[in-house]
Amino acid sequence: VEFVTLLDPVQMPGQRGRVLQWPYVxxxxxDEARNPLTILAVGxxxxxxxxxxxxxxxxxxxxxxxxxxxKSLAKIRFVDAEPRTAxxxxxxxxxxxxxxxxxxxxxxxxxxxxxxxLGEFLPRRTVVFNGYGDQVAGLYAGMDLRRNY
Amino acid sequence: xxxxxxxxxxxxxxxxxxxxALAWNAYTGDLTANPVDYITDQTGSWALACLxxxxxxxxxxxxxxWNDVIKVRRMLGLFAFFYATLHMLTWVTLVSFFDVxxxxxxxxxxxxxxxxxxxxxILLVLAITSNRASIRRLGRxxxxxxxxxxxxxxxxxxxxxxxxxxxxTEPQRWAVALAALLGFRAWWxxxxxxxxxx
Numbered sequence: 001v002e003f004v005t006l007l008d009p010v011q012m013p014g015q016r017g018r019v020l021q022w023p024y025v026x027x028x029x030x031d032e033a034r035n036p037l038t039i040l041a042v043g044x045x046x047x048x049x050x051x052x053x054x055x056x057x058x059x060x061x062x063x064x065x066x067x068x069x070x071k072s073l074a075k076i077r078f079v080d081a082e083p084r085t086a087x088x089x090x091x092x093x094x095x096x097x098x099x100x101x102x103x104x105x106x107x108x109x110x111x112x113x114x115x116x117x118l119g120e121f122l123p124r125r126t127v128v129f130n131g132y133g134d135q136v137a138g139l140y141a142g143m144d145l146r147r148n149y
Numbered sequence: 150x151x152x153x154x155x156x157x158x159x160x161x162x163x164x165x166x167x168x169x170a171l172a173w174n175a176y177t178g179d180l181t182a183n184p185v186d187y188i189t190d191q192t193g194s195w196a197l198a199c200l201x202x203x204x205x206x207x208x209x210x211x212x213x214x215w216n217d218v219i220k221v222r223r224m225l226g227l228f229a230f231f232y233a234t235l236h237m238l239t240w241v242t243l244v245s246f247f248d249v250x251x252x253x254x255x256x257x258x259x260x261x262x263x264x265x266x267x268x269x270x271i272l273l274v275l276a277i278t279s280n281r282a283s284i285r286r287l288g289r290x291x292x293x294x295x296x297x298x299x300x301x302x303x304x305x306x307x308x309x310x311x312x313x314x315x316x317x318t319e320p321q322r323w324a325v326a327l328a329a330l331l332g333f334r335a336w337w338x339x340x341x342x343x344x345x346x347x
Contacts (some may be wrong), residue, residue, distance in 0.1 A: 007295060017316070017318075019315050020315065087315075090315050091315060109259060109260070109311065109312070110259055110261075110312075111251075111254070111255070111259070113251075114251075116183070116185065118182050118183065119182075121184065121185070121243075122243075122246060123244070123246065148240045
C-alpha cells in the first residue's frame with residue numbers, strides 16, 4: 001500500500017526546499033497495513049489532529065520509526081511493487097523500507113540502542129518493535145532484519 | 150579612549166549572552182520539548198560561531214588596518230573553547246549519562262563524534278597554550294602550534310555536516326564562511342610573498 005502526502009508548497013512552505021523529494025511517499029506491506037496496530041488517525045489526545053501533526057488524516061505505524069507514519073494523506077494506492085519512499089530516496093543506505101524499531105541495527109551514523117522519550121529527561125534503552133513485538137514480530141518471521149532495515 | 154577599550158567588553162558580553170540565555174532558560178524551565186538536544190545544539194552552534202568569528206579577526210585587521218582588533222582574537226577563541234567544553238560535557242552527562250562503554254563506542258564508531266572529539270582536543274591544547282607565558286616559552290613554535298585552529302574550524306564544520314539527517318543548509322553556510330576566511334588568508338599570504346619579491 002502506498003500513502004501519498006498532500007503536495008502544497010503554499011500551505012506547507014517546507015516543501016519548497018529540496019531536502020526530500022515531494023510529495024512525501026510512504027508505504028507498507030499488505031499484511032503490515034492490515035495489522036490492527038496500523039492506524040489511520042484523525043485525532044490525538046482526545047482532540048482533532050492539528051496541521052503540524054498531519055491533519056486531516058495521517059498514518060500511524062507505532063512499531064516503526066516515525067518517518068514511516070506519513071501525515072496529511074491525500075492519496076492511498078495499491079501497488080504491486082514496493083514503493084520508493086521519501087527518506088529512502090534521500091538516503092537509501094540510511095532509511096530502509098521496513099524501518100522497524102530495532103536497537104540491534106544501527107543507523108550508519110549513529111546508534112539506535114538508546115532513545116529519549118519527549119517529556120523524559122534521561123535516555124532509556126530502545127525496545128525492539130517499540131514493545132509491540134507480540135503483535136507484529138510474526139510479520140517478519142524468517143526475515144533478516146539487518147538486511148531489511 | 151581608544152575604540153578597542155569599548156569594543157572588547159561589548160564583544161565579551163555578546164559572546165557570553167548565549168550562555169546566560171541558556172542558563173536563564175534552564176532556570177525558567179524553557180528548554181523546548183527536547184531539552185538535551187536543545188542544549189547540545191545551542192552550545193555546539195555558539196562554539197562554531199565564536200570559532201569562525203575568531204578566524205575572521207585577522208582578515209578584518211588586514212582589510213581595515215585596525216591593528217588593535219587583534220586583542221579580541223584570543224578572547225573569542227577562548228569563548229569557542231568554553232562553548233565546546235559545555236557541548237562536550239553535555240554529551241558526557243546528559244546524552245551518555247557517564248556510560249563509558251557507550252562513549253568509547255560513540256567516539257570510535259561514529260565518525261561525526263570522532264571528528265568532534267578531535268576538534269575539542271585541538272581547542273583544549275590551544276586554550277591551554279593561549280596565555281602570555283606559553284607564547285614566551287614556545288616562541289616561534291607557538292605560531293606553528295596555533296595554526297591548528299584552521300583544522301579545528303574544519304573539524305567543527307565537518308562534525309556539524311556529518312550529524313544532520315538530510316538538511317545540510319546550516320552546515321553549508323558555515324562551510325562557506327570558513328572557506329571564505331581561509332581563502333582570504335591563503336590569498337593574502339600568496340600576495341605578500343609575491344609582492345615581497347619586488
